[in-house]
Amino acid sequence: MKIKKLISVVTTFVLTFLIFCEIKPLNKNDTVNIIVTASESAIRGDADGNGKLNIRDAAAIAISCAKGTKDKLPACADYNYDGARNIRDAAAIAINLAGRYSSKTQINFRFASKTDGIKLKLENEAYFNSLTQQNLNYRMKQENTTAEQFRKFAGEQILDFSTSQKALLFEVVSEIQREINKNGYELPLKDELIFIKTTAKDEIGAAGYTLKNNQIYLSNSFISNSGKNFIKRVVVHELFHCLSRSDPKFRKDMYKFIGFSIADKEPEFPAEIKDMLAANPDVEKYDSYATFTINGKKRACYLIWLINKPFSTPADDFQLRSSSVLVPVDNLTETYNLSDASDFWEVVGKNTDYVIAAEECIADNFSFAILDGTKTKYESPEIIKNIVAYLK
Ligand SMILES: [Zn+2]
Numbered sequence: 001m002k003i004k005k006l007i008s009v010v011t012t013f014v015l016t017f018l019i020f021c022e023i024k025p026l027n028k029n030d031t032v033n034i035i036v037t038a039s040e041s042a043i044r045g046d047a048d049g050n051g052k053l054n055i056r057d058a059a060a061i062a063i064s065c066a067k068g069t070k071d072k073l074p075a076c077a078d079y080n081y082d083g084a085r086n087i088r089d090a091a092a093i094a095i096n097l098a099g100r101y102s103s104k105t106q107i108n109f110r111f112a113s114k115t116d117g118i119k120l121k122l123e124n125e126a127y128f129n130s131l132t133q134q135n136l137n138y139r140m141k142q143e144n145t146t147a148e149q150f151r152k153f154a155g156e157q158i159l160d161f162s163t164s165q166k167a168l169l170f171e172v173v174s175e176i177q178r179e180i181n182k183n184g185y186e187l188p189l190k191d192e193l194i195f196i197k198t199t200a201k202d203e204i205g206a207a208g209y210t211l212k213n214n215q216i217y218l219s220n221s222f223i224s225n226s227g228k229n230f231i232k233r234v235v236v237h238e239l240f241h242c243l244s245r246s247d248p249k250f251r252k253d254m255y256k257f258i259g260f261s262i263a264d265k266e267p268e269f270p271a272e273i274k275d276m277l278a279a280n281p282d283v284e285k286y287d288s289y290a291t292f293t294i295n296g297k298k299r300a301c302y303l304i305w306l307i308n309k310p311f312s313t314p315a316d317d318f319q320l321r322s323s324s325v326l327v328p329v330d331n332l333t334e335t336y337n338l339s340d341a342s343d344f345w346e347v348v349g350k351n352t353d354y355v356i357a358a359e360e361c362i363a364d365n366f367s368f369a370i371l372d373g374t375k376t377k378y379e380s381p382e383i384i385k386n387i388v389a390y391l392k
Contacts, residue, residue: 040074040075040076041074041076042076043076044076044078044079044110045057045076045077045079045089045092045093045096046074046076046077047060047061047064047073047074047076047077047085047089048060049074053093053096053097054097055093055094055097057077057090057093058089058090058091058093058094058097059090060073060077061073061077061085061086061087061089061090061093062087062090064085065086065087065090070085070086071085073085077089079092079093079096080092080167080170080171081111081163081166081167081169081170082163082167082170083163083164083167092170092174095174099177099181102181103177103180103181104180104184104185104186104187105180105185105186105187105189106177106189107173107176107177107180107189107193107239108192108193109173109192109193109194109195110192110193110194110195111161111166111169111194111195111196111197112158112194112195112196112197113160114158114159114160114197117158117159117196117197117198118155118158120194120196120211120215121154121155121158121196121198121211121215121217122151122154122155124211124212124215124281127211127279127281128147128150128151128154129147130279131147131150131279132274132275132276132277132279133145133275134275134276134307134310134311135278135279135307136149136150137310137311138204138307138311138316138318138321139153139202139203139204140153140202141311141314141316142314143311143312150202153201153202154202157198157199157200157201157202158196158197158198159197159198159199159220160197161195161197165197165223165224168223168228168231169195169218169223169231169235171228172228172231172232172235173235175228175232176232176235176236176239176370176371179370179371180370183373183388183391183392184392185370185391185392186391186392187239187243187391188243188246188247188250189239189242189243190213190246191213191214191242191246192214193214193216193239193242194214194215194216195216195218196215196216196217196218197217197218197219197220197223198217198218198219198220199219199220199221200217200219200220200221200222203217203281204318204319205219206219207219207222207226207234208222208234208235208237208238209238209241209280209281209282210238210241210242210245210281210282211281212245213242213245213246214242214246215242216235216238216239216242217281218231218234218235218238222234232371233367233371234367236366236367236370236371237363237364237366237367238282238363240254240362240363240366240367241282241359241363244359244362244363245284248262253390254362254366254387254390255288255358255362257362257365257383257386257387257390258290258347258348258349258358258361258362258365258383259290259291259347259348260288260289260290260303260358260362261288261289261290262287262288263287263288263289263329264287265287266285266286266287267286267287267302267327267329267332268332269286269327269332270332270333273304273306273327273332273335276306276307276308277304277305277306277307278305278306278307278318278322278356280305280356280357280360282357282359282360282363283305283357283359283360286302286304288302288303288358288359289301289302289303289329290303290347290348290358291347292326292341292343292344292347293341293342293343294326294328294336294340294341294342295340296342299328299329299330300328300329300330301326301327301328301329301336301341302326302327302329303324303325303326303348303355303357303358304324304325304326304327304357305322305323305324305325305356305357306322306323306324306325306335307321307322308321308322308323309321323337324338324355324356324357325337325338326338326340326341326344338355348361349361349365349379349380349383350379350380351364351365351368351378351379351380351383351384352364352365352368365383365384365387366387368384369384369387369388369391370391372384373388374388
């Protein structure tokens with residue numbers, strides 16, 4: 001769309017919105033006032049500097065663009081993170097505000113700076129304390145790694161997003177939001193999401209991972225080298241972990257779609273399993289189980305990710321030295337390979353082979369459901385159908 005046309009479309013939309021909301025429309029003098037007095041606001045998009053984001057900000061940007069004075073707008077007017085203050089910011093604000101009226105779920109998010117990200121990461125005491133010696137060693141590729149060494153290492157991996165990465169992720173979230181709006185999905189999303197950039201060296205090179213209810217860590221190499229559609233897929237996958245952690249009922253209902261139930265409490269695994277459990281920041285609890293057929297017998301089992309061999313040299317590949325196993329609920333000393341369960345793939349479905357935990361399997365399915373709906377052909381379409389129906 002030509003810029004002049006975009007300015008006129010946005011201005012018309014904004015003025016209609018102002019009238020709809022019975023807000024006094026801006027006049028010429030207001031605009032001058034906005035430009036002269038607008039100070040830098042901590043709120044993104046707050047172009048008129050009044051401490052809140054509303055349609056007057058879109059109006060201020062649109063009118064500044066029309067008058068050729070957009071360079072006088074404060075830096076926070078760059079709502080879509082593309083490094084420029086222009087009519088596209090007014091359009092993005094207008095779309096966001098319109099979504100608040102019409103959408104059942106609004107994704108709010110921000111980017112953590114490096115300093116902020118380090119602080120947020122290091123506050124995850126429970127996760128750091130859960131890491132066993134083997135997890136510390138594999139993560140730092142060093143024997144006898146101490147918890148303190150690892151914490152320092154983990155903090156050092158946090159980075160600042162570049163302008164182009166922020167603009168790309170803004171588009172990613174906008175497109176996810178469009179899918180949510182278009183399909184009328186309702187997600188139990190309460191918190192503002194925080195994107196944090198990392199090298200992910202402390203998490204075995206993961207593309208993305210989550211902590212707490214709203215921290216989404218994305219690896220620099222992943223967002224620098226992947227296409228937008230793949231990044232979208234991973235962001236929705238990570239969003240699932242945030243929702244699953246913050247809403248136990250949602251988690252329980254979603255796990256059901258891949259045959260898993262949630263126990264009242266977590267199992268007390270014997271030391272040989274506990275010490276070798278491969279830590280995964282996306283999996284906070286090991287309380288889910290499903291029934292599989294092992295040696296012709298139906299057995300309720302936990303699905304866990306286990307380190308098979310202790311760390312010995314930096315060349316040891318974590319992925320090759322770990323695997324998914326089944327542990328029967330009624331005998332925690334037994335472990336079975338996935339291939340020992342004759343109906344493993346019938347139970348969890350065949351849409352993804354990322355099955356290091358039930359949480360990961362359902363997160364992938366959730367991502368397919370949100371982004372593709374039921375129109376794509378799946379090997380296990382009923383899982384996608386159930387998720388879509390649940391979210392409507
Ligand atoms: Zn995950």
